[in-house]
Amino acid sequence: MFRIIFASVALLCLTTSLFAQARDLQAVLQDNRSAVESASRKTIDPLLDALLESALPEVPVFLERWREKDVWQRKSDGRFFFIRKGAGADLTLVDLSTGAEVGQAASSDLNQLKPNSGVRGVIGAALVQFQLSDPDPARRLDALAAIERDPQASHLAALRRAINAEPDAPLLARKSRLERLLTIRFDPDPAARVAAIESFHGDLAIDVRAALNPILATRLQGAVSLPDGANIARQIKPGSVALPDDAAYTLLVAGQLVPPLVTAADQKAVLIANIKEGQVAGVPVADLGTQDARDAAYIRLAVNGTVPPLVTKTRKQDILGQHVFFETYAEPVPAVTNAATAALRSIDTIVGLNRAADLALDGLSLASIYFLAAIGLAITFGVMGVINMAHGEFIMMGAYTGYVVQQFIPNYTVSILVALPLAFAVTFAAGVAMERLVIRHLYNRPLETLLATFGISIALQQLAKNIFGTQARPLTSPAWLDGAWVLNDIVSISYIRIAIFVLALMFLSLLLFILKRTRLGLEVRAVTQNPRMAASMGINPDKINMLTFGLGSGIAGIAGVAIGLFAKVTSELGSDYIVQSFMTVVVGGVGNIWATLAGASLIGFLQKGIEFMNPSNTLAAQTYMIVFIIVFIQFRPKGIIALKGRAAGD
Template identity: 65%
Template sequence: MLTLCRLLVACMVLSLYAFLATAQTADAPIQTLLQTHGDILKKSSRKTIGPAIDALAQSGMDEALTVLERWQNKDLWVAKDSGLFVFATKKDSKTLTIFDVAGGGEIGDASKKAFKQLKPNSGIRSMIGAALVQFQLNSPDADTRATALTAIERDPQPSHLTALRASLTQETDVALLARKSRLERLLTIRFSEDDAERITAIEGFAGDLGVDVRAALNPLVQTELGAGDTLPENAIAVDVAEMPDNTAYDLLISKELAPPHVSTDMMRDALIANIDNGQVAGVQVASLDTAAARLAAYTTLADQGAAAPAVTDADIAAALDSFQFYRTYTNAPIAVALAAQDALDAIETSVAVNQAADLALDAISLASIYFLAAIGLAITFGVMGVINMAHGEFIMMGAYTGYVVQLVVPDYTLSIIIAIPAAFAVTFAAGVAMERLVIRWLYHRPLETLLATFGVSIALQQLAKNIFGTQARPLTAPAWLDGSWIINDVVAISYIRIAIFVLALLFLGLFLFVMNRTRLGLEVRAVTQNPRMASSMGINPDRINMLTFGFGSGIAGIAGVAIGLYAKVTSEMGTDYIVQSFMTVVVGGVGNIWGTLLGAAMVGSLQKGIEWFNPSNTLAAQTYMILFIIFFIQFRPRGIIALKGRAAEA
């Protein structure tokens, strides 16, 4: 019975081989191609497999794509007896299901022992993946083509250049065509053998800010310092005076073109070797206790031929005059390298301009934050002359109001829309309460006002800690404020900061409208300019002070919502802005909205400028900024725009 089973298996194998021989004849182009490279395919060595992969990729056969994909997935097998290549999947531990490489049709089942599996290692799979990209570049699916471009960008190969160029004429998607064209120029710079093509591609990137461009150009300008009797062809002469100290002579030593310096150890060994009756070159050993004495003795030995001559300054100068020093480009012909250097110089200029623009955007963004934080203080301090040290806590109250609203309204966009008027209402009420209970009794007493509001500040911080705890609370921005507006690889600004800038402009407009177009604004201006005359005209200064203080506090609450969108919301967050708010108001001019705007711009620009020079130490930047402002107010004690009226008299 066992013998019969073996005979059946043998017959099945023989019939399978016969079927393979007929179904996969030499006439099948893909099988012929595989047989041509059969030896290196079976060996599967990363060092030798390249020609086989290239032949499949460049064959133009539809079956080649399938072969590469299934080979990468370890589905490619070869029959041990016939040497024919097949696709196979494991049916069980001993049996394979065989498929034809030409068309993929199922052939049948066979013993696993009759076939050898081709198992590409990670290096070969990477090479296969690079070859597959060439097929994907011309795929009818745009996403597949985009994926192929991403793969090339991550691991470019010389073979990709030809495939990219061939796919350009067939690309119909405008965005993908732009990506392909850019990538084709980058690969031309790296892999093209035509210097004219490389130079043309390089010149096309002049001023381009892409990091990928700099990554492609930087290797081309790598140089190596050399020296010789004559200046080699394609080398650039270097002036010795422009080289760092000792670099030129050390180069001559390394190339054995000049004698080395005599080291201290060499000098000591030579002196010891030439001791005779307690003397060296006629000098008592006991007298060689200084460097000058040892050098003199060594020089005598050198003159006598008993030691290597010491290299003098005159020898060094003569050696430097005897040779040509030059730089050679190590990774590119000189014409290509010079074109790359010119392009990099243009890029550096463009980077510098864009860095200045990015710094200006950061300064404007920071200025808008300071303006929002200071506008309420400008109202209370300018109109009422009250030094409100609790102003930062009103900012904190506004941020916590936004947090509470988001707990109730989970929609972030709607919650922010609700939080802005809610924060104004809460902090307006708190400001009115503070004015009625504390401030009204301390008018014209600035020191007492400062101390009282400082105490209120501490009390409000502790109250916030008792209610919300000491951990930072999230105030989440809507999804449409996520991310940044990326202008190029250098200039970018977050959407939250853009929103804060727009909010600052809106409140500037609101303030101007209230002050210039409403009865409240008219009465506030009257009280600011001449409180006695305003009182005689029927205006209640006490009521105006209360509303003004509440209005300023309400604006601080709105500023808290805006600031809380990107800063941590804690009980101490107000202290981060109180100093900058006072500096903004004082520099701009107390009580003047345009002065506050200019002050915010000046403080924000100054801080960003100092941080640019010293980016690792923001505390130092704030210190320098405070010192500058102290120096500034020595010359303009009333700020950029001085206020006339009660505040000026105070």
């Protein structure tokens, strides 16, 4: 009995000693001493595997300090230490595991380990695996970002271990997603890869497509027959658009399946080189004046084995018919490629829908801009019948008003809130002055009105150049308008565009209220429908025209502030929008707010649609849009919503 107890205790001590030795970092390093002493990218992997298998908590610290060249080796026994410099000439040795001081040594008795840049990169990749389970969430997040930048097969197992112990929900979701992406690329089990691929159905993220597209990469090949076990994507017939005959034959030559083609120049050189006693393979040189004769002489040489065989066009077609051409996937497992194809097909469907939604948002944004720019023109044109070519310059005046306000009010939010009513006031006054001084004398004379307002437009542009110069002036938006509202990797819209859309809705509501619920609106509608009858009812058409022109000009000024937040504020700013404003009014129908909204929507969506079809040529988009509007007017000369009264020509 005593012997049994003694043997058990001895065995337990021996096991504990061996376990402690296996758990010692110094022992692991000594077992791989040569890999530490002369580390390279080729020799470091076994060492890192041993360190990872040890699961020692001090391994990350060692790897970090080794990467920073802060590990030393004692020459006498080859043991490794950290160094702490003391007051004297000798260096203090620090134990790798405990961090305790274990003695001193002269610098001449130590070798500093200096891994090269390649080894330091490998060490950094290994450290990522330890950082995935670091107590600090910021370090775990940095580790995930590092894996996303440079994923490796070794990261997959570490990610799976770290997922089970992750307490933070957002980090857990990110780790799980990254684990599935790495499974697609590196997991040897096809079933696991298929499951990971299927989990990404409909996912619009770019990293998913980046993981799936390489699976469906193909290589064009030619062979006598289809190879057994190959994952074939499709067969291709030679002579088609995808594979012309020459390309197909070149592919066979590259695979050393057929002899190369002999060009006419090569054939001539071979015949000259084989002239003997005035003949080539028994054919007199004088008889080689035709291509058929040269071919016959070359074929004789080929039969004798002197030159490579000649492949004629007929022979070439026969050879192509005896071979098959096909594309094979780089991925050998059909189940994986089928899953990737299905996933990408579902993603493409949702991408198409989201692109349509993004295009609709762009069209809606552009329509709101055109609505703001054109609503003032629609009011003046509809009520007064005046073609105001200077309307764009009122937009420009509003933008410059916003710029001037920001020179005195540095707070961009406050400055915009001040600039909007001030721009309305400035352009309202300018519009009233223009109507009183010029327009009122030119009623019912459309040609003279057009020429006069065009001259005023040029004069206002030159005045702006004289005051502000020719360079663009900044109209800065508030910080809360920076950036964009991003729904996913495809659909997004800038906050400035959203603000302009909201502003357009506000003006739509305000103008509807003025025209439908106020006395001014009633009088404006009366003058629009029948000015003579309105005058007989005690309404002063002259005053209404003046206020209407001022109101339209004031709205253009507010539009200028909004447009200036994302466009260049120059003297030509209004010129960029005057054509679209007139098209909006004409297409929608004059003198009606809803007509202007309809016209702005039609032109905005039409322009964005044409630009989507032809993104490389915006000038062509403008041309196509104008052609469409010309055709549209042929069928709807009074616009989408026709107005009765003077504006309609009654």
